[in-house]
Amino acid sequence: MSDALPAPDTTLADLGEFALIDQVARIVGQVAPGEDVLVGPGDDAAVLRVRKGHVVVSTDLVVEGRHFRKDWADAADVGHRAAAQNLSDINAMGGRAQWLTVGFAAPPTLEARWALDFVRGFAEECALVGAGVVGGDVTSADKITVAVTVIGACTVSPVLRSGAQAGDVVALCGRQGWSAGGLAVLGRGFRSPRVLVDAYRRPEPPYGAGALAAEAGATAMIDISDGLLADVAHVARASGVGIDIESATLEVPEPLLAVASATGADPLTFVLGGGEDHSLVATFPAGAALPEGWLRIGTVTTPGDAGPAVTVDGASYDGPTGWTHF
Amino acid sequence: MSDALPAPDTTLADLGEFALIDQVARIVGQVAPGEDVLVGPGDDAAVLRVRKGHVVVSTDLVVEGRHFRKDWADAADVGHRAAAQNLSDINAMGGRAQWLTVGFAAPPTLEARWALDFVRGFAEECALVGAGVVGGDVTSADKITVAVTVIGACTVSPVLRSGAQAGDVVALCGRQGWSAGGLAVLGRGFRSPRVLVDAYRRPEPPYGAGALAAEAGATAMIDISDGLLADVAHVARASGVGIDIESATLEVPEPLLAVASATGADPLTFVLGGGEDHSLVATFPAGAALPEGWLRIGTVTTPGDAGPAVTVDGASYDGPTGWTHF
Structure with missing residues (x-):
């Protein structure tokens, strides 16, 4: 398994599902392994060590043409944005993001580099808060569609939307x-x-x-x-x-x-x-x-x-x- | 908020994003609220009470035309299948599934009933194992794309793919x-x-x-x-x-x-x-x-x-x- 990125004209179809998953797991492990990850990507599920308490979970979809355009942002940018949007939901609960999963659907003709640059940008944004990618799925689709789930922990009670009082x-x-x-x-x-x-x-x-x-x-x-x-x-x-x-x-x-x-x-x-x-x-x-x-x-x-x-x-x-x- | 399903010709565009979310939250709450859910759908993140130990997490994508065809299975079937596929990943770790999030992307022209029947089938499958839907996201896309993340707990050590030994x-x-x-x-x-x-x-x-x-x-x-x-x-x-x-x-x-x-x-x-x-x-x-x-x-x-x-x-x-x- 080489550290080199695939050649610029390599598509996802050329690379293949399992090679893509290998490369993604490598990037994710290099950039931000995440804390308390006992088993990361590659098994039926990730295994995480949790401290007793409150866990906060949020999920978001990012669809090409709706939430981003490839001509307005490069792959790493789209990765940073997709991560930021999800990490922010945990921020808004007063929590600390720890683990993320990424479902990645894309056309087989997509350049493999785009997918890997996306993952690198995503993992780099996660690393800003000490969070890591622990699992995912890849499949083919007509348009790039990314589904992110983030799991975090709260050390004090989570702050909801519903607690505002007159006078605040x-x-x-x-x-x-x-x-x-x-x-x-x-x-x-x-x-x-x-x-x-x-x-x-x-x-x-x-x-x-x-x-x-x-x-x-x-x-x-x-x-x-x-x-x-x-x-x-x-x-x-x-x-x-x-x-x-x-x-x-x-x-x-x-x-x-x-x-x-x-x-x-x-x-x-x-x-x-x-x-x-x-x-x-x-x-x-x-x-x-x-x-x-x-x-x-x-x-x-x-x-x-x-x-x-x-x-x-x-x-x-x-x-x-x-x-x-x- | 009425319990009645929308009329057969109501599309997602007719129903609107926030009414859709309301209806989904109602179905999910009726069918399988899930254990230890302190805050369910509707805030920035769900809040879950975890017991100290191992948490297992898995994610999967389901794309119309790749993983299902609307003429081969009805919406409730597709919901059951999508849930089963994810619940099974936790089963394969030796764990018990507890909480799921669902990202749902679909064309605005999709009949709202399809989306709600999907959710009902999904929640019913989850209820078979005592798990509940705790969060999600909806957005528009050209094809129905469903992203599921499931979180579970293991009472004994998770069983990985990597432990088989000659003679077993x-x-x-x-x-x-x-x-x-x-x-x-x-x-x-x-x-x-x-x-x-x-x-x-x-x-x-x-x-x-x-x-x-x-x-x-x-x-x-x-x-x-x-x-x-x-x-x-x-x-x-x-x-x-x-x-x-x-x-x-x-x-x-x-x-x-x-x-x-x-x-x-x-x-x-x-x-x-x-x-x-x-x-x-x-x-x-x-x-x-x-x-x-x-x-x-x-x-x-x-x-x-x-x-x-x-x-x-x-x-x-x-x-x-x-x-x-x-």
């Missing part, structure tokens, strides 16, 4: 609107501002900030994948509260101002509507000291007659607020 | 060749023998037999998904041994004889080459009492000069032995 402070941690700005740039055929395009290709979730928030007594938490207002609305509904966002507290970074100016858009729409930076929003009891990196952006309110709702500066907001899959 | 007895538990017979029937446009078609549509893995084998001291174990000889070869390679299967010990059921006769095939090819019944093969120390339901079918041998290999009645076998995905 709403706080944000991480970049917000950058990925949406990058997507807007790519969608118009441009490649700059580079910092936004990079933020779309490789989001930088505030790993660890979720656990800090949990220890600081956060009452509810979610990661922003659909959009700030859309995800805050999930918290409002689950908690049965209103949430008011104060727009003046939201930072609009310089490169977003440039994109907004070039496209004629209100720069705030990127911040309020953008997802996929995988920043975190949490609610904290009034008066609680916010952990480092967290900024107050609003208040939890008693829901009005119309039920749980999100307002911006006390009024309803009609701009873009995320999207759904069907 | 090879034993089989469960039906073998029935699903392949059913597939052969369907592939020729027929619907009978019904018992084989049913075996293809809803395999009946010997749940619990894996844990019994582990307790009885099995040295290696695998479930038969690719084919008896193909999967036995995985054990031979992982263990560095030879394995000889004695064909006279293999049961060829009556309906398989009928299919073989009608198609001009050797009935033994279904038994030796067929997969997807999710029967189990394990090796036991010579002289060990085999648990109920297990039948001796061969012997573990010292590998010859050519390395680990599988033989049938002492000779190499050239018939069909499974298939690969690329």
Whole structure:
């Protein structure tokens, strides 16, 4: 078994299922073996040593043409993004990601290097938090489809979406609107501002900030994948509260101002509507000291007659607020 | 939220992502809530209570047109099969399946009932072993693609593929060749023998037999998904041994004889080459009492000069032995 990558024109069909699995297992073992993995990829199931306590599990699908385009991000980028999106779900529970499985379906004509670069990017993102790939499956499909499941542990009680109470402070941690700005740039055929395009290709979730928030007594938490207002609305509904966002507290970074100016858009729409930076929003009891990196952006309110709702500066907001899959 | 299924002509696009998720969560909660689930579907991650010990995790992809055809099996059947295939991986470790996540990608034009019937069949299969669906994801795709991850626990040490030793007895538990017979029937446009078609549509893995084998001291174990000889070869390679299967010990059921006769095939090819019944093969120390339901079918041998290999009645076998995905 050679360490060399297959030649550029080698397809998955050329490489074969079992050679692909061997190469993937090798990459994964090199980059981030993961802790407490007694048996990794290669048997009927991975065997993991768990400490008694709470385990958190989440799963996500990534489909070519829906969630990524091969001409907008290279294979390693797509790997980083797919991992980040899942690691972020564990972050949003206040947990620490430990183990991931990856189901990889792709056309037999796909260059084997794309698949292996994807795996390497994926494993490298996992390594940022000390997590490792412990299992997977490969099969053929018309379009690249990646299914990721992440398993993590919580040292304190997991923070759900449903615990926000009227009077709580709403706080944000991480970049917000950058990925949406990058997507807007790519969608118009441009490649700059580079910092936004990079933020779309490789989001930088505030790993660890979720656990800090949990220890600081956060009452509810979610990661922003659909959009700030859309995800805050999930918290409002689950908690049965209103949430008011104060727009003046939201930072609009310089490169977003440039994109907004070039496209004629209100720069705030990127911040309020953008997802996929995988920043975190949490609610904290009034008066609680916010952990480092967290900024107050609003208040939890008693829901009005119309039920749980999100307002911006006390009024309803009609701009873009995320999207759904069907 | 109504208990009624959507009207037959309602598509996933009509129903919408969040209504679909609500309905899925309701079905899953009704059929098989699962043990030790502190938070089920609906938050960023499920929260599970684990006992200190070994956790086993496996993942599989099921793609329309590759792993199932909508005209060969109804939605509930496809759900049963997808669950069985994953539950079987935990069975093959000697574990007990507890929790599953399901990623479901489908065209927006898919009838919502298909998706919900799938989920119901899936959850019903899980309920057979006391396992429950704790999380998932839905997205749109050109073809139905289902990604399943299953998490289980082992009360004794997990049984790997790599522990077989020369002199061990090879034993089989469960039906073998029935699903392949059913597939052969369907592939020729027929619907009978019904018992084989049913075996293809809803395999009946010997749940619990894996844990019994582990307790009885099995040295290696695998479930038969690719084919008896193909999967036995995985054990031979992982263990560095030879394995000889004695064909006279293999049961060829009556309906398989009928299919073989009608198609001009050797009935033994279904038994030796067929997969997807999710029967189990394990090796036991010579002289060990085999648990109920297990039948001796061969012997573990010292590998010859050519390395680990599988033989049938002492000779190499050239018939069909499974298939690969690329």
